[in-house]
Amino acid sequence: MHQEQTFIVTVPLSPSDAILGQFGPHEYPQVVGDLAKSWQVSNDHLTHTFTLHEGVTFHDGSELTSADVKAGWDKIVFPPEGVTSPRRSSYHMVKSIETPDRHTVVFRLHHPSPSFLSSLAHPANFIYAKKHLDTNVNYYKAHTIGTGPFKLKNYVRGSYIELERNPDYWKKGLPYLDGIKYFIITDTSARAKALRSGRVDIELRNLPPAEVDGITAQMGDKVVVAKVQNISNWGVAINVEKKPFDDERVRKALSLALDRDDMAKTVGPLTGLDTVGGLMHPASKWTLSPEELQELPGYRKDHEANLREAKRLLAEAGYPNGFRTVLTNRNVKLPYIDLAVYIISAWKQIGVEAEHKLEESATWSQSRVTRDFELLLDPYGSATVGDPDEMLAKFTTGGSNNWGRFSEPVVDALYAQQAKEMNEQKRMQLVKDIQKVLLQKAWWLQGLWWSRLEVRSARIHNYEPQPSHWMNRRFEDVWLAAK
Amino acid sequence: MWQYIVKRILLMIPTLFGAALVVFLLMHVVPGDIALLILGTSEQGGDVNLQDLARLRENLGLNRPLYEQFLSWVWGIVHLDFGTSLWSGAPVLEELRLRLPLTLEVAIFATLISTVIAIPLGTLAAIRQDTWVDYGVRVVSIGGLAIPAFWTGILIILFLVLYFEWSPPLVFVPFWEDPWENFAQLVWPIVTVGYRNAAIGTRMTRSAVLEVMREDYIRTAWAKGLHERIVVSKHTLKNAMLPVITIIGAELAFLLGGLVVTETVFTLNGLGRFMVDAILHRDIPVVQTMVLLTAFIIVFVNLIVDLLYAWLDPRISYR
Numbered sequence: 001m002h003q004e005q006t007f008i009v010t011v012p013l014s015p016s017d018a019i020l021g022q023f024g025p026h027e028y029p030q031v032v033g034d035l036a037k038s039w040q041v042s043n044d045h046l047t048h049t050f051t052l053h054e055g056v057t058f059h060d061g062s063e064l065t066s067a068d069v070k071a072g073w074d075k076i077v078f079p080p081e082g083v084t085s086p087r088r089s090s091y092h093m094v095k096s097i098e099t100p101d102r103h104t105v106v107f108r109l110h111h112p113s114p115s116f117l118s119s120l121a122h123p124a125n126f127i128y129a130k131k132h133l134d135t136n137v138n139y140y141k142a143h144t145i146g147t148g149p150f151k152l153k154n155y156v157r158g159s160y161i162e163l164e165r166n167p168d169y170w171k172k173g174l175p176y177l178d179g180i181k182y183f184i185i186t187d188t189s190a191r192a193k194a195l196r197s198g199r200v201d202i203e204l205r206n207l208p209p210a211e212v213d214g215i216t217a218q219m220g221d222k223v224v225v226a227k228v229q230n231i232s233n234w235g236v237a238i239n240v241e242k243k244p245f246d247d248e249r250v251r252k253a254l255s256l257a258l259d260r261d262d263m264a265k266t267v268g269p270l271t272g273l274d275t276v277g278g279l280m281h282p283a284s285k286w287t288l289s290p291e292e293l294q295e296l297p298g299y300r301k302d303h304e305a306n307l308r309e310a311k312r313l314l315a316e317a318g319y320p321n322g323f324r325t326v327l328t329n330r331n332v333k334l335p336y337i338d339l340a341v342y343i344i345s346a347w348k349q350i351g352v353e354a355e356h357k358l359e360e361s362a363t364w365s366q367s368r369v370t371r372d373f374e375l376l377l378d379p380y381g382s383a384t385v386g387d388p389d390e391m392l393a394k395f396t397t398g399g400s401n402n403w404g405r406f407s408e409p410v411v412d413a414l415y416a417q418q419a420k421e422m423n424e425q426k427r428m429q430l431v432k433d434i435q436k437v438l439l440q441k442a443w444w445l446q447g448l449w450w451s452r453l454e455v456r457s458a459r460i461h462n463y464e465p466q467p468s469h470w471m472n473r474r475f476e477d478v479w480l481a482a483k
Numbered sequence: 484m485w486q487y488i489v490k491r492i493l494l495m496i497p498t499l500f501g502a503a504l505v506v507f508l509l510m511h512v513v514p515g516d517i518a519l520l521i522l523g524t525s526e527q528g529g530d531v532n533l534q535d536l537a538r539l540r541e542n543l544g545l546n547r548p549l550y551e552q553f554l555s556w557v558w559g560i561v562h563l564d565f566g567t568s569l570w571s572g573a574p575v576l577e578e579l580r581l582r583l584p585l586t587l588e589v590a591i592f593a594t595l596i597s598t599v600i601a602i603p604l605g606t607l608a609a610i611r612q613d614t615w616v617d618y619g620v621r622v623v624s625i626g627g628l629a630i631p632a633f634w635t636g637i638l639i640i641l642f643l644v645l646y647f648e649w650s651p652p653l654v655f656v657p658f659w660e661d662p663w664e665n666f667a668q669l670v671w672p673i674v675t676v677g678y679r680n681a682a683i684g685t686r687m688t689r690s691a692v693l694e695v696m697r698e699d700y701i702r703t704a705w706a707k708g709l710h711e712r713i714v715v716s717k718h719t720l721k722n723a724m725l726p727v728i729t730i731i732g733a734e735l736a737f738l739l740g741g742l743v744v745t746e747t748v749f750t751l752n753g754l755g756r757f758m759v760d761a762i763l764h765r766d767i768p769v770v771q772t773m774v775l776l777t778a779f780i781i782v783f784v785n786l787i788v789d790l791l792y793a794w795l796d797p798r799i800s801y802r
Binding site for chain 2: 361
């Protein structure tokens with residue numbers, strides 16, 4: 001799991017595994033203990049000491065100790081040869097991991113880090129058995145022997161994954177469910193129909209609003225629809241090495257041409273991209289206020305004035321009649337194509353003619369990494385709390401998701417500063433400053449934030465979804481009412 | 484005859500090799516890299532760094548020269564080792580074994596049902612040409628041709644869900660384990676695909692029978708005072724069957740891997756979807772093996788059809 005990149009793998013395995021500290025199923029965004037009973041942080045914020053629960057066993061009956069925690073975490077933070085650790089940059093602050101005794105794990109940090117605990121609680125950081133990792137570092141690619149409330153019973157590739165209750169689970173009395181069966185259904189409409197016929201009790205990906213309307217019309221109070229404001233946003237990455245995008249005026253004009261309120265109203269009902277915001281989640285403490293956003297290009301309410309300004313900037317940059325360009329996009333309707341169609345038509349108002357170049361996922365991801373694009377519809381999200389360390393790394397020089405490869409030294413300096421700032425008020429200010437610089441210079445065009453609709457049977461109790469596909473997938477205290 | 488069969492089977496080898504080579508080269512011409520896909524295309528970002536990418540490509544054997552990759556695959560085939568899926572890490576044969584029973588069942592039953600419907604209906608329409616029977620058959624069969632099978636499928640599921648709050652089971656269970664569950668899952672896809680194929684078969688039977696009925700030897704048969712049943716079944720139908728079985732054979736070969744959309748609509752874990760997913764993932768060993776399998780099926784079905792020709796038409800003989 002530590003080597004995996006997608007929640008599609010984590011979701012069905014989360015019930016069979018456990019992590020050190022987790023976003024509590026009922027406490028989000030607070031991190032609560034999972035395998036860790038408690039933890040202490042030193043006064044200088046450089047040492048985090050975790051005390052493990054005793055009597056925790058793996059599915060094969062062996063006991064979990066601090067050595068298991070260290071074995072897995074060492075591979076996440078300091079991956080050995082042959083191991084991929086896609087999230088290791090989130091743990092650059094970790095200096096060492098020590099195990100003074102069987103039930104204590106100490107993380108020592110290079111510098112104080114406000115994001116350490118929430119990064120630690122990333123739902124993919126399962127704790128595995130050291131003995132298996134020692135014999136074969138890729139053992140868990142083919143086996144699931146965790147400490148979680150459910151055990152793998154059956155897996156038929158391309159069809160389903162079935163888990164059964166772990167009778168020896170260390171939390172007495174849990175889990176409530178006898179088992180969980182995940183069906184792999186790629187077609188959105190087939191997923192909706194499986195819900196309507198009661199073949200499944202919950203849909204874990206996302207259903208478009210039109211399907212959800214059909215379900216609620218037919219099933220009424222037999223289903224519960226949760227609207228979750230995900231920590232995911234879609235925008236446009238700009239290849240700043242290609243002309244004319246090296247010119248700040250041109251980038252600003254592209255941003256000014258987007259009437260974000262109208263965009264949310266138009267594409268929201270189709271795609272779930274329905275919330276205007278800055279570069280941090282609009283419901284988080286890091287977000288720019290509506291007043292602050294008003295000062296930035298493309299957020300002012302007077303759209304006519306925005307368009308006039310955009311045309312003036314283009315004329316100044318030498319493009320009084322606009323120009324032709326290409327927007328590279330993934331060949332996926334929701335929300336990629338729908339959003340891009342809006343953006344392209346908005347740019348026409350200032351004379352910018354963007355060809356909509358659709359590529360299937362494999363080609364698109366290659367264009368993205370090799371920078372073979374002028375403009376690229378760019379999705380981004382977080383599997384944890386959307387901490388600035390995670391969300392804004394994309395906008396730093398050389399950041400691995402900085403597809404446009406721009407470099408803004410002011411942002412780099414502010415980013416480094418906020419990553420060590422333990423005073424929350426000061427950190428909030430730094431994070432706002434970073435967003436203002438990025439949006440002011442239009443290094444990346446913010447589009448909209450995404451809400452997903454998760455539909456479940458009203459028989460499911462003690463469960464509420466959290467703002468990412470990855471989170472709250474353990475289901476250990478969820479129960480199902482009788483039919 | 485046996486000599487002919489052996490010759491045909493031997494001729495299969497260069498055909499299959501050629502198909503595999505063309506697909507292998509095509510897969511390398513199309514942009515896209517499975518290593519990149521494994522490292523992440525998701526919205527969640529993550530770090531795609533070049534060292535990880537290079538290491539993964541090496542682990543998957545993608546950094547070897549093209550000819551080496553192809554020859555090692557061919558060498559594997561010679562030893563009946565069809566390689567390992569780069570995407571799932573499982574042997575390709577195991578992946579096929581999971582999906583083949585479902586695909587075979589749908590293909591065979593859809594073909595059987597469509598044949599059982601098409602030949603009598605097509606014949607009836609021909610011998611009662613320009614009557615209401617003929618018009619009725621033609622309307623139904625043109626409907627089957629004009630409506631895509633997956634669309635019929637969507638309508639059927641929607642109808643079942645809306646009026647019965649029921650949809651087919653989501654997991655394939657072999658017939659011998661649970662006949663009812665198996666029937667409940669596969670009857671609708673078989674009906675949708677069978678309808679389309681029956682429509683094609685009916686049209687073909689009708690026109691072939693009409694053509695044969697105008698032959699001199701049929702007029703002779705009538706003139707001899709033979710009963711209609713004998714004229715139609717013994718003299719007309721047997722001779723009209725050549726184009727019909729050609730079409731049935733071609734359709735059967737198509738069903739064993741071509742039902743992508745129908746499989747998606749009915750959530751069937753079949754070979755068609757498997758192949759398309761493999762293409763989208765750039766999972767080359769899987770695509771090559773699937774192409775090899777498909778090519779084998781087409782060549783094999785054609786051979787059977789050719790042998791049936793000889794049985795149906797004594798003028799045809801193979802040496």
